[in-house]
Amino acid sequence: MPGDIRASVEAIFREERGRLLAALVRRFGDLDMAEEVTSEAIEAALLRWPIDGVPASPGAWLMTTARRRAVDRLRRDKAYAARLALLQVEADRAAPAAPEADGGLPDERLRLFFTCAHPALPEADRGALTLRYLAGLTTVEVARAYLVPVETMAKRLVRAKKKISGARIPFRVPEPHELPSRLPGVLQAIYSIFTEGYAASAGPDLVRHDLAEEALRLGRILRRLLPAEREVAGLLALMLLTHARRDARTGPDGGLILLEDQDRSQWDRVMIDEGEPLVVTALTGGPPGPYGVQAAIAALHSTAADVTSTDWPQIVLLYDVLRSLTPSPVVDLNRAVAVAMRDGEEAGLALLDGLAGEPQLRGLHVYPAARAELLRRLGRFPEAAEAFREALGLAGSDPERLHLRQRLSEVEGH
Structure with a gap:
């Protein structure tokens, strides 16, 4: 052929x-x-x-x-x-009647979205089913996405299908009163696929383009099927505005480039132009949802000429809103970095040090890496070196490890 x-x-x-x-x-x-x-x-x-x-x-x-x-x-x-x-x-x-898709015909994929992300299924299985049956990836590809052996993933998919059958999980679109409790699971499944694609947890590449682009494709489908759901618009906007930076995130040597050092002329303006109006949609007509707030943060980065002209006070306020919607140590970590950009490294470091005992941050390299960056900027090089070594021991992907080794070498040289 x-x-x-x-x-x-x-x-x-x-x-x-x-x-x-x-x-x-x-x-x-x-x-x-x-x-x-x-x-x-x-x-x-x-x-x-x-x-x-x-x-x-x-x-x-x-x-x-x-x-x-x-x-x-x-x-x-x-x-x-x-x-x-x-x-x-x-x-x-x-099953109630399905919403109508393009051409006036019901699109059965909407039913499949909610079946794959049913709350009766384990959270890890929801993303795997979504990749397998809505994105059309093979079992081998899904196993690679989740960094598990193919046999393990095959058993997981079989178990999930048996759960759907045995529990008589209905193949239907939830009724309007059920959407607030069911839609977040669908959105989380798609966003989990995207985050693994945008920042791979292990391997030679920082970005898994296949996964990130499949998540975007699914997000666009869901947006067409549920045009009135503002959080669907928020998720799609967040993914577009974030993935728009993909080409600027690694250097010629393959190492990670932080946001403040990226060449913004490499950002994908077509994706940004598609994503920014969706942020307005996500934030209009009612209280904001977590994806809409995160998309608004991403939009403030996409509209800034450089890191110094970024509206850091507004970003901190948006993180305050996000904390009220979905409180978590990861949100607190990101807010601390934004506070450091607004109020200085000492203020951000104090907030990070207050998160030292959070169990959810243990094993995540982003926490010691964030501390190391602020310590480096403050000239506290021995402490920065210790934090960079800790982050290096936890990082999974080669580009992240290369970046951390370079930073470690810099601070050890002082």
Whole structure:
């Protein structure tokens, strides 16, 4: 298959797979069978399309093929068909009408979002299911994303699917009164994928572009499906404004470049222009949510010409709001760094030292790294060296370790 046709076909598969899988789960009530016939339909397309050409409606072609495969399976197994029919009746009773997507047709992916992120599932499983069934990553790719053996991830996915089946988790969109409790799980699953992509926890690269871009794609889908949900806009804005800095975050040697030292001309203005109006949407019409507040912080960075002209007082105030919404030591750490930029290193260091006993910060290299930076700026080089060594022992990715080694070498030279 020529390279341009292959790229076109792969793009179609990536876009259509989640929609196809979700529609088949809705129709037949069985995730395993839906996954199998979806894969069979894609395999059939790989055989036919290079010969016959890509059809005018590739999604409809795939759906027709997958449905035929499913019907063939059901004809061969009447007991299986009876069980699926019972599940379908139960699902129909439980499921309200889905919101309408582009073209006036209900998009079943919205149901799949909420199924994958159901609160009855362990938090770690939610992101894995989202990657596997909505982003279309293979089990191998999901295992790599979570830094676990493939066998471990395969067992996790099987366990999660059994939980969905055994607990009779409904394949439906929550009713309006349920959204406030259910939507955060969906958003968290997508954001977890993004954070691992934007700042990989281990490995040779700082940015896992595949994961970050899949999270953005999922965020855009969710935004189209739930246009009235301001926190969906906030999450998409946060990811866009953050990922816009990707090309400026590492130097020629592969080492991490901190925000204050980045060449802002390398920031992606197209992403920034897409993200900034979404911040306004996220903050308009009611009390702000945590993703909207974080997006507002990211927007203040994106509109500043450099670190010194950044509106640090406003950023500190936004962190105060974020603390009231989602209090955590990580938020306090980020606020302390912003206070250091507003009031000076001593003020920020005092706040960081007050977090020394927080269990959630143990094992995170960002805490000793933040202390080390402030100590370095204050000229307290022996203490900075000790903090850099601690951070180096905890950092996972090669670019972060390279940056910390360079900083350690600088302070040891004084």
